[in-house]
Amino acid sequence: MTFTTLDNVDDAELRVAVRAAANFGDHANLLPIFPIEFEEAQRELPIVFRRGEGQSLRAYILLGLDRGENLFLDGDRWTTRFIPAIQRRGPFALARGDDGEAVVQVDRDDPRVGAAEGQPLFRDHGGDAPYLAHVRATLHLLAEGAQSERAILADLDAAGLLRSVTLRIDLGDAGGYELTDLLTIDQTKLAGLSGAVLERLHANGLLRAATMAAASLGNVERLIELKTLKDAA
Template sequence: MTFTTLDNVDDAELRVAVRAGAAFGDHANLLPIMPIEFEEAQRELPIVFRRSEDGDIRAYVLLGLDRGENLFLDGDRWTTRFVPAFQRRGPFALARGADGDAVVQVNRDDPRVGVADGLPLFRDHGGDAPYLEHVRAALTLLAEGAQSERAIHADWAAAGLLRGVTLRIDLGDAGGYEVSDVLTIDQAALAALSGATLERLHANGLLRAATMAAASLGNIERLVELKTIKEGA
């Protein structure tokens, strides 16, 4: 990968295609998301958590039941209104320029970069085009989320809200699946919160975020529906 900083003069005519697929990391049954994305994500996708080898906890959306399976992809497009910022960023990254300010870089080896049918990055008379504005927003969300997600997830764990589970999913005649090594928000523990812990989580917005993550598990029914359709086909 060759990441270089975008330049509104040298790259004035550069176009980038908006495409999804295995080559771009979309064919995964788990993709990371930030807590700030929970409100949008929970409307369509189940939110689960995993603990890394170093003990950090990260949030993910569950997209499929087999490794490398995203049931919310149709060809090179997502079928959901919500797409994780991790994927919305496309072939771009955020870096620090010589003056310390954040700059957008592009992976010029990515096959989506430089194609004639792509979207422009800059307006004809200067300034970011809508697609680059969209990319900047996704990159900023990821950068800001990375600074806060560890503390948020640690706070939930300390409050006893994260519970290790094995999700058992029944597909009837098509068999069943187990999704292991995940954590979910414990709804009983959430309902039992009281006193200073409840007040703190409510005051900093983490109570609402935990509630949304817990409610998102109802979307597993949609996963079952899509998987059943796929297996039937």
């Protein structure tokens, strides 16, 4: 990877393709998201959690039942309205310039960069083209999400709202799956919150985040439907 800062003069004609592929990280059955994305994600995808090294927590969207399986891809395009910011950013990253201001960098080695069928980054008469404006917003969302993620997930954990689960999925004659090492929102404990804990979580917006993550589990049925159709094909 070779990241360099975009320049609206030198890169005035640069185009970048918007497409998904295994080598871009899209072919995964779990992709990380930030709590700031829960509202959009929960409409279409199940939100689960995992503990990493040092018991650190991360939130993920569940996209498939087999490793490397994203049931929401059709060729090189996502079929969902929601795409996690970590994938939506494409071959771009946010860095600090010499003056301390945030600047957008692009990976010049990424095969999407310079593609003739790609989206322009700059308007003909100056300024960001719509695609680059979208990228900037996504990169800032990622930066904001990374800053707040640890504290939000630690608060949900401290409130006792996360429980370890094994998702058992029966596909009938096609067999079944057991997805382990996952955590989900404990809906019984969520419904039973009261007093100071309830007030605190409501005041800082975490109650809403927990409620959305809990509601998202209804989307597991859609995963099963897509997996059944895929196996039948």
